[in-house]
Amino acid sequence: MKKNVLNIGIIGYKFMGRAHSNAWQKVDKFFDLPVKPVLKIACGRNEKNLEEFADKWGWEETETDWRKVIERDDIDIIDIALPQHLHHEIAVAAAKNGKHIFCEKPIALEIDQAQEMYEESEANGVVHYLNHNYRRVPAIALAKKMISDELIGEIHHWRCAYQQDWITDPNFPLTWQLQKEYAKAGPHWDLNSHSVDLAHYLVGDIANVMAMTTNFVKERPIASPDGQGNLKAEALSNEKAEVTVEDASLMMVNFKNGAIGSFEGTRFANGRKNKLSFEIYGSKGSLSFNLERMNELEFYSQEDTTSLKGFRTILATEDSHPYIKNWWPPGHIIGYEHTFIHAAADFIKAVHTKGRIEPNFKDGVSILKVLEAGLQSAVERRTIDLH
Ligand SMILES: NC(=O)c1ccc[n+]([C@@H]2O[C@H](COP(=O)([O-])OP(=O)(O)OC[C@H]3O[C@@H](n4cnc5c(N)ncnc54)[C@H](O)[C@@H]3O)[C@@H](O)[C@H]2O)c1
Secondary structure (H helix, E strand, C coil): CCCCEEEEEEECCCHHHHHHHHHHHHHHHHCCCCCEEEEEEEECCCHHHHHHHHHHHCCCEEECCHHHHHHCCCCCEEEECCCHHHHHHHHHHHHHCCCEEEEECCCCCCHHHHHHHHHHHHHCCCCEEEECHHHHCHHHHHHHHHHHCCCCCCEEEEEEEEECCCCCCCCCCECHHHCHHHHCCCHHHHHHHHHHHHHHHHCCCEEEEEEEEECCCCEEEEECHHHCCCCCCCEEEEEEEECCCCCEEEEEEEECCCCEEEEEEECCCCCCCCEEEEEEEECCEEEEEEHHHCCEEEEEECCCCHHHCCCEEEECCCCCCCCHHHCCCCCCCCCHHHHHHHHHHHHHHHHHHCCCCCCCHHHHHHHHHHHHHHHHHHHHCCCEECC
């Protein structure tokens, strides 16, 4: 007989730890699930902070050693809410112990690490999910449906920019996101991984890439370990160290289906807090999306009567739109945190049926191949073909 609960062990308790805990807390209240997720055990290094987190979010137990969490027989799911330099080792160990894996993006630092995460998960028959959560924004899922329903036609252009502004102050400290050994790269890895995932989802596979990167602030004050990563980071002192990732990246691509595309990733766009925007231009119509107005999708149809032609704004909150009927009546908009709940719902269903969910570690490998080629292109100043 199948169990009627799935016990979760989460590793990491800051930004993503909170976003994931919120999702596990709420998912079975808004979605009909075949099995109930239980917030069983939270893991992190600082015992005091961990206790506070577990109390606040309703985790039953705490543990400071992630290996002990993975070795427990009663844990079904490992939720990896840690910086990307830690994903590989933990995911591989979790897969070997037969745990299903809900993992933050970007998948890892290196392609071969991502490949091993994929192969070990498949070999051990565990469900693996990579949290490119924007696929589960209702307006983006609607864009996917409109493309599949051939409302856009043959896609010619993909134009994407992911812009933030949280490090424009040169005294913002050197958090883990600004150090190669923890992050691999800057916005090219962190932000463009989301953008490339969306391009794969909405447009298709990429044939070749050409990229440029730059760095505006070369040194920053060393960060206090307590404030790391929550964007409220504090400097330890005036002592500075080198920034080892780029501050901005521009990448151009050809898609295998003939479309052409561009990606901008930056943390230096003053005034843009979390503006992931894309435009798609096809033979029959166009789409435009901006995450800072995430309930809306702009659509232009070449098939409209000439006198009525123009972009219209679809508020993606009708019952017929993806995911939204589980929430409120039409027009009662949703936010960033809901995308994690949508992902949690699909993941729980996949675990229950031992089915598949996308994006997964295989998608993560494909994304890293594009991003790695972009870094190589920026260094070698040439177009790189993907195989
Ligand atoms: N999907 C999204 O929208 C989204 C948004 C932000 C971050 N992320 C991704 O989530 C991941 C985590 O980012 P974050 O913003 O939550 O970071 P964060 O700095 O807020 O939290 C990181 C957590 O990892 C813990 N940690 C760090 N090193 C550790 C170690 N050696 N052992 C155990 N714990 C350790 C920290 O204590 C903290 O709890 C990153 O890979 C990031 O790219 C995804």
